[in-house]
Amino acid sequence: MNILADGSSGGAVLTGGNRIVVLVIALIAVAALGVAFLLVRQVLAADAGTPAMRRIAAAVQEGANAYLARQFRTLAVFATGAFFLLMLLPADNWSQRLGRSLFFLVGAAFSAATGYLGMWLAVRANVRVASVARGVTDGQERSAQRGAMRIAFRTGGVVGMCTVGLGLLGATVVVLVYRADAPRVLEGFGFGAALLAMFMRVGGGIFTKAADVGADLVGKVEQGIPEDDPRNAATIADNVGDNVGDCAGMAADLFESYAVTLVAALVLGRAVFGDAGLVLPLIVPGIGVLTAVLGIVAVAPRERDRGGMTAINRGFFLSAAVSLVLVAVAAFTVLPSGFGSLRHVPSAIAAHRGDPRLFALFAVLIGIVLAVLIQQLTGYFTETSRRPVRDVGRSSLTGPATVVLSGVSLGLESAVYSAALIGAAVYGCYLLAGGSIVLALFAVALAGTGLLTTVGVIVAMDTFGPVSDNAQGIAEMSGEVAGAGARVLTELDAVGNTTKAITKGIAIATAVLAATALFGSFTDAIGEAVTSAGGTAVIGSPAGLSLDISQPNNLVGLLLGAAVVFLFSGLAVSAVSRSAGSVVFEVRRQFRDHPGIMDGSETPEYGKVVDICTRDALRELATPGLLAVLAPIAVGFGLGVGALGSYLAGAIGAGTLMAVFLANSGGAWDNAKKLVEDGAHGGKGSEAHAATVIGDTVGDPFKDTAGPAINPLLKVMNLVSLLIAPAIVRFSYGAHASAGLRGAIAAVAVLLVVGAVYASKRRTVDVAGQAPAGSAVTAEAGG
Template sequence: MIADVLFFQVASIIVSVLAFGAALWLYYWVKSQPSSNARIKEVGDLIKKGANTFLAKEYKTLLSFCGVAALLILIFLPKFIWQGDVLENVTMAIAYLAGSAFSAVAGKVGISIATIANIKTAEAATKGIKKSFMAGFRGGAVMGMAVVGSSLLGVSLVLLITGNTTALLGFSFGASSLALFAKAGGGIFTKTADISADLVGKVELGIPEDDPRNPAVIADNVGDNVGDVAGMGADLFDSNVASMAAALVMAVSLDKLGGGSVNASMVFCYAAIGLLASIIGVATARMGKKGGPTRALNMSTYVTTGIYAVLTAGATWLFGFEWRIWAASAIGLAVGVIIGIASDYFTDDTKKPVHMVAEAAKSGPAFTILSGISYGLISALPAMIGIAVSALVSFKLCEPLGPGYAMFGIAMAAVGMLSIVGMIISNDAYGPIVDNARGLAEMGNLGDEVLDITDQLDSAGNTVKAVTKGFAIGAAGLTVIALLGAFISEVNDAAAELGQSGITGFDIMNPTVFFGLMVGAAIPAVFSAMLMLGVDRNAQRMVAEIHRQFKEIIGLKEGKEGVVPEYDKCIEIATAGAIKELVPAGLMAIIATLLVGFIGGVQAIGGFLTGNIVSGLLFALFMSNAGGLWDNTKKYIESGHNGGKGSEAHKSAVVGDTVGDPFKDTAGPSINTQITVVSLVSSLMSTLFLAFSLFK
């Protein structure tokens, strides 16, 4: 029994609507939770206002970029508008703008719920950890349901309306380009404030993390929302769309050769089941009598994984899909969980690496940095092996099915790995919500018992965030390998039209391929450096402003009643700096891709993408895990170990965390989006690279 692809597209739209319904119910559940503390409401409103102000300015800047990009797409893609079908160019431009708009909405939804859930989570902590956990988790789940529902709905509608996989790549490029800049801008904002608040507050003055005397403390909490919520939502929206787009490009191509629509049907079926499994997983998530919030979050992921595996197996049997492709999808999902477990080991404050770095911190900041970097580098190995193994096994497993199926197997492994992305986003968005709640609890003077509860929730958020980032980076790795396959498909289609021979692979002994390989490998390093230098420059400006306020505002340092810092000055510095710094790094990556393509042609681009993927994955995994490790080392010491708060080890750990902040929240998670963007640019520009390059 094989149903038509239209059946699965309609089913996907229905499941997307169910996800929106779940998101709406969760939103109103969180909103209905009691909150009566006037001080917490006051601070919460400041955070909400700051986050929305930044988002409005960021989106205004990105609107200009998207407008220019859409105009260029209209003129040049998929062919010069004066040479091809005008309607195709118009469709491509509209698809690009739709992808950008969907991605922007994902960020806005995240901000809307996070700035409510942080207040509810803080106040719920006065009634115990379970109630507080549920408020934080369900707040994050609103975003999980809305983002994945939007991505599945968007992909379904684009293909249903246009029937054009190239338009689907345009939609994905819109999502990716906006996500790249949103993640970079939000990351620069949040880490500017976080670093400045920690260095002046904790290291220089020895005051608590969220002390209301610190002028940067509100900007720090705003940053959690614009970076870790809005930016992350756009990022994972992009990853999910890109994985489906890559799989569908190959699926439709295979279906044309074989007749029917079984492969495209399978992509929609598995994606819809993944979202359905996430809805069930979110609905059943609870903190049990035994175990803390970390266990509850991880168990919800494992439950969702199990539901997905069973339901997709049932669908494969019912609709007569190919079992080899189901196995490739299952392998991707299993490897995603393994990558998450490996990340957990290197970042969880109950595990040996955190304890070893905490011990090293007693000897000073240099040893904290050295040990953290070392463990971060080691942590990349299991994930890199996992990605490589899943790609190899998926390739070999599906190879006997015929030409093209081997790469399709890798694409389906990526779909499998991202199938439970609704749960992944829910867990990830939980982190900044409970981090904000911890700050609100301190500023609202809710007492040490409440702070202990919010600290436990925050520590779980940091651990799970490292797991979810590992998951997202691993999925991005498989997705871009699949996008490399999509690039080859696009090149071969264009070559057939131009009467040229197609390509089957890339020989690194070919000097044009090697040229591209070397340039591509360097781009993630330069991209990361540009983002972190942006944080560095911005943080220096904010530190100077904090020093000015402590010096000029009489009674601020002593905490005299009625003396309030000028919070808005720090928010303005973070906003202006982030807007200024967010565009150059992304443009550098896109321009480098175009230059390599027009110099070396499609062969050079093949090398460029290969180098970019390998180098980018290594950097992303290393920086995300090292940053999470340093963050939890600081929290481990603050909980009373290795000297506790105020000790030399604590000051060293704060320095380590300061280095780790732009690693894990600015550069690291932005790299996988950068890889996706250059892969999509390459596919969309393949015809032009084939026709106009200096070296063929």
């Protein structure tokens, strides 16, 4: 049955066969949510620990809920403004315009819901993972590890199933309801998901790393107490931050990666295969839902496993392999044997001599292989058992400076290899398309959906990290776990550091594939807009389509695109630095003013540190968000769409390298610290330990704030460019052409960005009432 051979006339409706396929995929999406519900029940059925454990977990839950509630109220203002702005942008009809705005809110709501659910369950699973380690004796470690991993990984599995379920459900509903208008409406859906994810990533990242850095610098370095010692006032905030940053933020990030990749595939699929192209990209992630369940269930340590990563790798590889087999079956079932058999497709596509079945299969294969290679490459550079991390740990013998240098060099080197793998995947798609640019871009989008067939397991891997980290913190703060049980949780925490680094690597690969595919949608939208305006693209004109960088405006656009990535990263790291400084002063004040904290006769004021992190995280949200949205507007209206295309290319290139560099450096520093804490090079309390703590604090904002936030940044800028492209053309050609209006819009965007950055740089570290009497200590931003 060649369902996709029956493309609809003119793309007005879906055929009966295509509609049935989309409905089946929608049911699979609903089933994924059902599986998530069952996994929630399994996780919550586990023992919740002792009263002391539950009290600590309750404090973390309260802080996380309070932060996300305040964050969502803040973001509601941005979402409302974006809704009305989208209504003003050009569209073919009012149905498209209204649908695009409404599904912007749906995408934002789904992204927020995925992030909130990730946090809600993680703060309940962490105490249950800690409880598994109670009373463990020598020889029982493997059994305890199996139980703890089962809870932690299935907690991540819940978030993974919600990610694929909500993402696929939103896309199928748009396709079923809007049909031919689906691509334009999906732009709004993807933009909502990406914008909310970026805000949650930045805000959560600032919160978690400010608390983490502050806790480490005062607790470990100055007071010489353990990381999660209850005498440290920043410990509760640190555990809260793990959940609002790593769980809520990363869950929203991976959801928007899933949604935006689907949007790019569906937009390009519609252009290449007609309405048939609205079905094929849904089938592949639909298969991924089924194999995600298999991969999540398969993660269980065995006696012969070298460690926890072996079990996780087994689930990941099993999911990838079964996905590929099922995609092959689907391709040969629903696709015809020749492109000429597809109706109502561009003549250049119909004349292609290849086999659509093999084309789709190999495109998906490229994505799956890329996921596997990125997983292995990132693991090599961040696992404690591999040479790179051991080399960073060994450098601690000569002090913190060499630790920082070795981590930076490791991150820079690993970024090159990751970029080469992603570039090879993109070029492989080009070769697969036989020289057809539009078909190559569709192949890139299909590769992205192939990579995301493993997203359920990828999200589970990511959530596994903070749950394990929090479990160790709760165990240490409660004093209920020691000996063999503590060793089990320490090993899980190290595995979690690696899984978080791996998911960040895969997330940036997905971001680049999605951004590349959206780049093709952008150029297609420009062509349509120019034609409808009655003009032709003229090289050197304000709306010229040439991406030749010998043109000054395009070269400037390319440089600005790369520069924005650096500025965005700098703003994020600077925000963490300021907030962490405030935490350091507050924790120092409590130790100074309440000496009973050290002997246990007084309890720290945990809530004050949580309040500092919450205030600073929400205050710092606006500047990166305005930069991501307004910078493309300034470039596009000021320099033209050719320069805007070059801007996106510069951002993709710089963003790929920067994100991998930041993530892998931070991951290596973190695990080098774990290596020393496990007894290497003198162990805890040694000078080597202090050196690795410094490296870890440098890496914290790298790997958990700036690096991961680049993923949604790239897609936000691509989607903003895609949405504003018709308006740029509208004011460049025909009756509505107005150089003055374009210049005014660009000037306003530039002024807003400059004002936001200036205001951010004027913020100071909060030391009011915390410095010694008579002191006039203030610290300027970044100082």
